[in-house]
Amino acid sequence: MNRSKHTFLFLSAFGFLSSINLMDGTKINAQDDFTGTTAIVGAMLLDGYERPPIHHSAILIQGDRIVSVGTQANTEIPEDANIIDGSGMTVLPGLIDLHVHTMFLGHGDYAEWFPIFEGKEEEMMELAAKQLLMAGVTTAVDLGAPIEIINVRDRINDGRAIGSRLLVSGPWIARRAWGSYPSYFQHVVNSSEEAGQRTQELVDAGVDVIKTWAGMEEADIRAVVDVAHQSGIPVHSHLYTPESIWDAIRGGSDVLQHVGSGGNPDYPEDLIEAIAVRNIPIVQTMAHRIWVYPATIAFPERLQDPRLKEDLPGDLYAEFQRSFVDFERLSYFRSTPRQIRNSKTAARQFIDANVVMGMGTDSGSPLNFHTEAAWREISALVDSGMSPAQAISVSTKLGAEIIGRGSDLGTIEVGKIADLIMVAGDPLSNIQILANIEHVMKGGVLYK
Template sequence: MSIRLRVLRVCLAATLAGLSACASTPVQWASPEGQPKLPPPREINAVARPDAAHCAAIVGATLIDGRGGPPVRDAVVVVRGDRIVAAGARGATDVPAGAEVVRGAGLWVLPGLIDAHFHLEGDDGLPGVILQRGVTSLREPGNWIEAYDAARKLGPTPRLFLAGPLLDGPYPAYPENAMLVRDAAEARWAVDQLVERGASAIKVYFRLPLGLVEEIAKAAHARGVIAVAHLETVDAAAAVRAGLDGIEHITSLGTALVPPREAERYRQSVIADNDARVPGRYEIFRGISLAAPRTRALLGLLVARGTFLTPTLAIFERRAGDAGATETEVRGFENMMKLTLAARRAGVRVVVGSHGKAPGAERGWAYQHEMELLVESGLSPMEVLVAGTLENARYFRVDDRLGSVEPGKLADLVLVEGDPLADIRAMRRVKRVMLNGRWVGPAQAE
């Protein structure tokens, strides 16, 4: 019996018994039954390494290690080469003789931030900018891998976990960034092609029918990568049962949250016209009910399956007073925020993704803006910081080496001024960033 099936049965039994402990039980991704354990995915860029003998110690900062525990005041983090070798309170952590000492008084040290949903959109300099602002790893879920060639030549970039182009059906929403898939054989072939070229995830787009979503998920898992999706015309619950590991965008849940007739009307409008989803998603979300049985059932399924959810609230943000914002858009966005909180409170594995650019954020600050919207939605700052570090590393399947400040992990670190647990906006005050044990310089003003 698969791990997921066992966990699902346990969670269903717990639900029937009126228990809630299962909501926080993480589901570990595993190789398909009967196949050897597959190695975790790798970034496609070679990240520069420091001298293996070089030692640096950050002394006196407050440590948030990414695991969700209380911060450690007056901490010491020791890095040798590209690895963290020690992290803890100053009184219990030695500073090696000859180490480069970085004075951390007044600063907070955290794991490097991980962006689960970034789009380059032709801005080759943007990866370098967000690296200076603390994002040390990103995933682009829907662009040709070679689209990053120019960005990689401009200087240091975050670790690049790329999915390759979207797998979509005929009349794709974004033809230049898509591979067309018309049947199961093409689906398996496309997955093999992308993984051979370095894809660490496979992105399903909304014009593919449910049967092909299932074929792609199976093929991705057989190659040791995850399958994620932007859903508009496929019911989210059905897609999760078909094997998806992650859902991109809170709006992907929409058709599973409204009566079938309304969902079908929206689905047909999008199949007829890609652009119908822009106003349609706000109409859908204006009418959702957080108390409805279908909402509770969907969130329970996401919890039971360990499915990750990347809300990307920032790209849907519509506020009263915004130019051109309608009352439907404002109310729809409010419900998107409420659903994000409800998902997290139910135990859904919510992570942070910026979309690269967002209407309410200046260039290079979309990730921090997304964190702020998640806190405004009701998540605690600590929940958001864990979502953007260790939980995202789990989503990428690289938590054995990234996502937290622990001995043995790679030294991706960010130093910020101020307490992000008191005010998440402190994450904008980046003072220094370390990537793979090397300082990449102070934050640059744009």
């Protein structure tokens, strides 16, 4: 099948988003209006800290806040409370994904995706945000999208769209372009001064974070950091080579993204130590090739996930399936077998060094669906040496702290925003239980 000559006949088939994309100002109600107390009772509670669970717990929620956390035995449940029965389940904080791309939905070929995406950017990004939320990701950092992602973020925040709480970078800043792909999500600069100017433009547009991409040297990153930090905006840097990581460290980047994605040759010990002693957070995004590729070899039926069929119109679903044919030959996976071999040690380097880590997925990349990327990444962290409790803490509490929201997100405790998910069974004994999220609450609202 010739991918490059395939004709896209379905670009007008996007009425499917009308149920979630209400641009006329209508506010969405995810659950029946309820102004009293919600009580989640009977579940095992993992609060986001690396400590033993609370069994047969009781959590009381009023409005968007948690007002009580304890056991059923010591908690008085109001008679008029809305009860969520947690029997046989685990409740834990909503997941925080520190690296997503809502402009992608997992299509097999980036070059073929952009003609589909263009003209429907906001609708597509809203769909991705909804998929993330239904997968238990209550907060996500979008690190590379058209500037219109700000509109999507704002519609979610004011209740006109359903999706994860988004922090967004808009277009990234780079010294070189990504292939021949469109310029609307990447600002290519020719000097450090221009990098600073582009940063100010993004800050003025209302982004929450700045992302630097390929080719940025120390002086370029420093110029970006100087401007961004004046407005309290953090800088995340896309990095793979040791040299680029050193440039980001010396340039003052706040968060190091990818850092080899677990598939690099082992990094020098002095580099690992520099990151560890400086407490610079890293986000590895390990699963999107190294774990997703063999999982698809073993079970290609995952590509026919019913959730994709439900979310996409028939013609677009068929196009996705076409893009997956002979997925082993996709350019995206060209070096994956070598990365898998490297990962035997590379994926563990930062864990063994006890570096500050957050969970990020690069979700939306080929075959890396928003519907499942988070649990696959958390499972990869466990496979690479974390305990399940540590991996959950990295994906909740530490994620909130890295984005500066530790005071109101990331853990289940009194006074914090009620972002909670529930799964059947015990993820401490089988982390892959997180693949099947039974309930999702964001800001006290039950969405699933």
